[in-house]
Structure formats: C-alpha cells, structure tokens
Amino acid sequence: MFEKSLFAERLTGGSGIETLMDDLGHALAEGAGNIRMLGGGNPALIPELEACWRRRMREMLDDGDRFDRMLGVYDPPKGNTRFALALAAFLQREYGWDVGAEHIGITCGGQSAFFYLFNLLAGEFADGRRKRVLLPVVPEYIGYANQGLGADFFVGAMPEIAHTGPHTFKYRVDFERLKVSEDIGAICVSRPTNPSGNVLTDGEVAHLDALAREAGVPLIIDNAYGEPFPGIVFTKIKPIWNENIILTLSLSKLGLPGTRTGIIVARPEIIRAVTSMNAIIGLANGTIGQAIVTPLIESGEIGTLVGENLRPFYQRKAQNARAWIARYFDAALDYHVHESEGALFLWLWFRGMPISAAELYERLKKRGVLVVPGHYFAIGSAEAEKHASECIRLSFAMDDAVVEDGIRILADEVAQVYAGA
Numbered sequence: 001m002f003e004k005s006l007f008a009e010r011l012t013g014g015s016g017i018e019t020l021m022d023d024l025g026h027a028l029a030e031g032a033g034n035i036r037m038l039g040g041g042n043p044a045l046i047p048e049l050e051a052c053w054r055r056r057m058r059e060m061l062d063d064g065d066r067f068d069r070m071l072g073v074y075d076p077p078k079g080n081t082r083f084a085l086a087l088a089a090f091l092q093r094e095y096g097w098d099v100g101a102e103h104i105g106i107t108c109g110g111q112s113a114f115f116y117l118f119n120l121l122a123g124e125f126a127d128g129r130r131k132r133v134l135l136p137v138v139p140e141y142i143g144y145a146n147q148g149l150g151a152d153f154f155v156g157a158m159p160e161i162a163h164t165g166p167h168t169f170k171y172r173v174d175f176e177r178l179k180v181s182e183d184i185g186a187i188c189v190s191r192p193t194n195p196s197g198n199v200l201t202d203g204e205v206a207h208l209d210a211l212a213r214e215a216g217v218p219l220i221i222d223n224a225y226g227e228p229f230p231g232i233v234f235t236k237i238k239p240i241w242n243e244n245i246i247l248t249l250s251l252s253k254l255g256l257p258g259t260r261t262g263i264i265v266a267r268p269e270i271i272r273a274v275t276s277m278n279a280i281i282g283l284a285n286g287t288i289g290q291a292i293v294t295p296l297i298e299s300g301e302i303g304t305l306v307g308e309n310l311r312p313f314y315q316r317k318a319q320n321a322r323a324w325i326a327r328y329f330d331a332a333l334d335y336h337v338h339e340s341e342g343a344l345f346l347w348l349w350f351r352g353m354p355i356s357a358a359e360l361y362e363r364l365k366k367r368g369v370l371v372v373p374g375h376y377f378a379i380g381s382a383e384a385e386k387h388a389s390e391c392i393r394l395s396f397a398m399d400d401a402v403v404e405d406g407i408r409i410l411a412d413e414v415a416q417v418y419a420g421a
C-alpha cells in the first residue's frame with residue numbers, strides 16, 4: 001500500500017470512463033462472438049477507410065525517408081508543422097475561417113485535450129477564487145466527468161425535453177434557466193452530443209457563443225463526431241469557429257483511434273498554453289495519425305471519404321438501429337429514443353422504469369449484451385441524474401447482426417422489467 005496524494009485519489013478512485021474502456025477492451029479482445037458489444041465508443045471498421053489507411057502506410061513505407069522520420073524523430077510539442085499548415089489551409093478553404101498554423105495544437109487524443117483545457121480554464125486561481133466548467137446540455141460525454149482537478153468542478157444543466165413523436169424526443173438548451181454565473185471559467189458542449197446523438201442547432205450554438213462572450217469565457221465545442229471530419233452529422237448545420245471558440249477535433253472516429261491524435265483549434269494564447277502543458281506531461285505527440293492524414297487534408301480527399309463513405313455508412317447504421325427498435329419494442333411501452341442527428345449512439349429513455357439503468361445494465365450483461373447506463377453521463381446535475389438513471393446509451397457501430405441481436409435482447413429484457421419479472 002502506498003499513501004495516495006490528492007491528485008492520485010482523484011484519478012485512481014474509479015470512474016465511468018475507466019469501467020467503460022475496460023468493458024470495451026475485454027469484450028473486443030476476448031468476447032468476440034459471445035458478447036453483443038453495444039457499450040463502447042469504438043468506431044466501425046469501414047472497408048473504404050481501412051483501404052485508405054493501408055494505402056497511406058504503403059506510400060509512407062515506399063518513401064523511406066518519410067517513414068523513418070515519422071518513427072524516429074520527435075515532433076515539437078505543439079504538433080507537426082506540415083499537418084497544422086495543411087489543416088489551417090483546409091479550414092480556410094472549406095469554411096472561410098481566419099486560422100493559421102498558430103491556431104492549431106495537437107494532443108495525445110481528444111481526451112487529453114480536455115484534461116488540459118478544463119484545468120487551464122477552471123479550478124483554483126492565484127487570488128483564491130475557484131472556477132467551474134458549465135455543461136449546458138447534460139447528459140454529456142462520460143469522459144469529462146473525472147477530469148477536473150478539484151471538487152465540484154462541473155455545473156451541469158438539464159435541457160428541455162421536446163417530444164418529437166410517440167417514441168422520439170430531442171433535447172433543447174433551456175436558455176430560460178441557463179445561467180453563466182461569476183464562477184464559470186468555460187462553457188463546454190459536444191456537438192454531436194455523446195451520448196444522445198443530439199446536434200445543437202446553429203441558433204443554439206450562436207446563443208451559447210453570445211453568452212460565453214458576454215461572460216468573457218471561452219466556448220469549447222467538442223467536435224469529436226463533427227464537421228469536417230469525421231463528419232458523422234445527419235442534419236444540415238454550419239460549423240462555427242471564432243477567437244472565443246475552442247474547437248476540438250480528433251482522428252479517432254475517422255477510424256484511427258489507435259493513433260491517439262487530438263486537435264485543438266483556438267486562439268494562439270490558448271494553443272501556447274496547451275503546448276506548454278503537453279511538453280511537460282507528454283513531451284511530444286504521436287506522429288503516425290498526422291502523417292497518415294496530412295496528404296488527404298492537403299488534397300481534400302478527406303472530404304470525399306467522409307461524404308461518400310463514412311457519413312452514409314453511419315447514417316445507414318443509425319436507420320437500421322432505429323428500425324430494429326421499432327420492430328422489437330412493444331409500442332405500448334413508455335420508451336423514447338432521442339432523435340439520431342449524429343455520432344454513433346442511440347440514447348433510449350425508459351420513462352418510469354421500475355429499476356435503475358445501472359440495474360438494467362447488470363441484467364443485460366448477464367444476457368451477453370453490453371450497453372452504458374445513463375447515470376454516468378449526468379455530470380454536475382442532480383436533475384439530469386434522475387432523468388439519466390432511466391436512460392441507456394447503445395452504440396450502433398458494430399456489425400449489423402450484433403446490433404440487431406443486442407436490440408432484440410434489450411427489448412425482451414425491458415419488457416420483463418416493466419412486467420415486474
């Protein structure tokens with residue numbers, strides 16, 4: 001036994017994200033064939049994308065110097081310069097944003113980007129004040145929950161629930177109740193939202209942007225599933241960035257989670273601060289993801305891959321999953337599916353369910369189906385926790401047969417739960 005520091009207590013006390021990644025790793029490594037893994041956030045293996053990564057690896061191998069440099073030379077802690085120039089030019093071309101390489105910083109996966117950003121903008125300050133991060137739409141990404149190095153780090157706001165059909169709903173930011181108080185250091189939303197698949201409208205984002213400017217704090221938009229890549233967005237939206245917005249991207253959901261490449265687009269002082277933290281904590285970033293995609297960004301091929309392969313692939317998966325829910329669930333049951341506007345998940349709400357989502361998770365696990373119980377996503381809001389304990393998230397990225405079978409068993413188990421069995 002060793003005596004734990006406060007830092008250690010915070011990061012080793014158990015977390016939803018650790019349980020989730022552990023379940024995911026074991027299910028994928030050992031349980032193939034026995035477990036219907038609807039639990040993780042692993043992206044699908046899409047043939048056209050896999051072919052592209054293989055082609056790029058061959059090209060790099062054939063270009064001896066490029067390959068040797070990728071493996072044998074540290075990048076600067078800010079990230080690879082050619083990559084940053086390529087991405088800045090791409091964002092200028094696509095969206096007309098006034099960004100240069102100085103606006104772009106790389107981290108070891110998007111997850112680390114959030115650890116840096118949250119603790120940069122909130123926590124304890126020299127004059128004794130404490131600041132917190134406001135999450136305007138909770139349920140929100142499970143991975144944020146334990147990242148703040150301080151107690152009571154997040155303030156979560158429960159959105160309004162709009163019923164869009166007999167078994168569908170959509171979250172809307174509750175601007176009537178949303179307050180950006182003095183102790184807020186940053187506002188953060190994932191768009192598309194993990195877990196719900198919600199995509200905030202352009203109007204909602206503009207409103208949040210205005211609130212953030214008024215309060216003099218940055219608006220962080222977590223674009224792990226958003227435009228321009230991986231582009232898993234099924235509604236028409238206009239991507240937004242300005243000097244007060246910190247946009248994060250990742251190569252993971254493009255199909256490269258193993259390369260651990262996170263990207264931050266922000267004003268240069270934020271990039272410089274993250275770079276300093278990155279140098280201390282990680283020295284430099286992985287080079288492989290950036291090396292693989294740089295020419296695809298330079299040529300614009302990345303846009304074609306997203307538009308012709310990746311987005312249609314996930315759109316089809318989402319439609320199938322919704323159709324199986326409609327087929328297998330008893331229409332008389334009080335269940336509601338969040339509108340699937342993006343990302344890899346369906347978010348299901350079992351209103352008035354006699355057991356908690358955590359208990360449902362255990363029952364499903366016994367039947368070989370892994371999902372994620374909703375309470376993990378209820379960060380910083382007791383109201384959202386109550387609601388989310390009637391919700392589960394399921395991923396539809398796995399093979400169709402696995403997703404269909406998982407949904408069939410889920411429907412059967414939920415029917416038994418409501419019947420009191």
Ligand SMILES: Cc1ncc(COP(=O)(O)O)c(C=O)c1O
Nearest residue numbers: 041109110111190194224250252
């Ligand atoms: C909303 C959201 N943000 C960030 C991340 C972090 O991803 P990564 O660290 O693989 O870039 C994830 C991963 O699932 C996510 O779902």
